Each structure stands twice: as structure tokens, then as C-alpha cells.
Amino acid sequence: MDKIALISGAIFGLTAVIFGAFGAHLLKKKLNTEQLQSFETGVKYQMYHAIVLLVLGFQLNQQLTLDNYIVYFFIIGILLFSFSIYGLVLSSANNKKLKFLGPITPLGGLCLVLAWGLLIYRFI
Template identity: 70%
Template structure:
């Protein structure tokens, strides 16, 4: 688990750079301005959480289930949030919007919020 977390963080980071470049160059011609902004939001959130996963992977000892839950929230939440946005944008640009992805984005966002809440709790619990 200890090496898997920074690996996933690095993978998410690498994909964020690739998707960001793809969006800025290849998709700029086919996406509307709104779709491009949504796509960029997915890339930003993916990169923020990629960096966070690398940092947590090297700082957590994974001695508690709380640390594991935090990391799972960030891995799963990022995947659901960002990749559902990518799917929505790409499918809409092709004229066949995958509507089932719409509810997945806020679920991913909620899981990210839970991860941040658990991380905050871990800091508070350590002080108390």
C-alpha cells in the first residue's frame, strides 16, 4: 500500500499533464468554451489530488484505517470526479452525451470532500 499510493499519484499526475495538453491543443477546435472549461476543471482537480497522493504516500505510515480511508477517498473521488467530466465533455462534443455520467461527477466530488474532512479530522485528532 505504501508504494502504491505515490505510484497512483504519479500516474494521475502524468495523465493530468497529457489530458491538459490534449485539451489545450487537440480539443480546443472541437469543444465549446464551456466544455473546455469543464475539461480543464477535471484536469486541475486531478493534478491537485495527484500531488496530494504523492505527498500522503510518502508521509503516511498506513498504520491506521483512517489513513487508508483518506487515501481511498482521494483515489476513488478523483477518478469518479475527473474522469466523469472527461467522459461528459468528450461524448457531448461527439453529439452523444453520456448522461449517466452526470450524477457520477458530484458523487466523486462528495467523496473528495469526505477525504478532505477525514484528513482534517486526522490532524485535529492528533492534536487532541
């Protein structure tokens, strides 16, 4: 599990930098201010949680089922939250908004909240 957390954290960190540069340079001309802010929110949350995964990869006990759930909830949360935001923003910029992604974003947020909650429980 530690390798999954470390590799996932590194991949999410790498892609957050790429997406951030993509948003700052290429999308700046294509997106309105609100869309750009939403895209940046996805990038920020992705990077914050990538760093958390890296720290957890060095700290958690891979033998504990709870630790596995924490890592999985962070990974799923990042994918659902940040990537649904990217999809919503990019599709709306092309006037083909993928509305089915709207309900996915809060599910990703819920997974992130669950991961943080389980982490608190683990510390207690």
C-alpha cells in the same frame, strides 16, 4: 498503502499532463468554451489531488486504517470526478452525451470532500 498513494499520485499526475495537453491542443478546435473549461476543471482537480496523494504517500502511516481510507477516498474521488467530466465533455462534443455520468461527478466530489474531512480529523 504508501506505495499505492505514490504510484496513484504519479499516474494521475502523468495523465493530468497528457489530458491537459490533449485539451489545449487537440480539443481546442472541437470543444466550445464551456466544454473546454469543464475539461480543464477535470484536469486541474486531477493534478491537485495527484500532488496530495504524493505528499500523503510520504507522510501517512500505512498501519492506520484511517490513513488507508483517506488515500482510497482521494483515488476514488479523482476517478469519479475528473473522469466523469472527461466522459461528459467528450461525449457531448460528439453529440452522444453520456447522461448517466452526470450524477457520478458529484459522487466523486463527495469522495474528495470526505478525504479532506478525514485528513482534518486525522490531524486533530
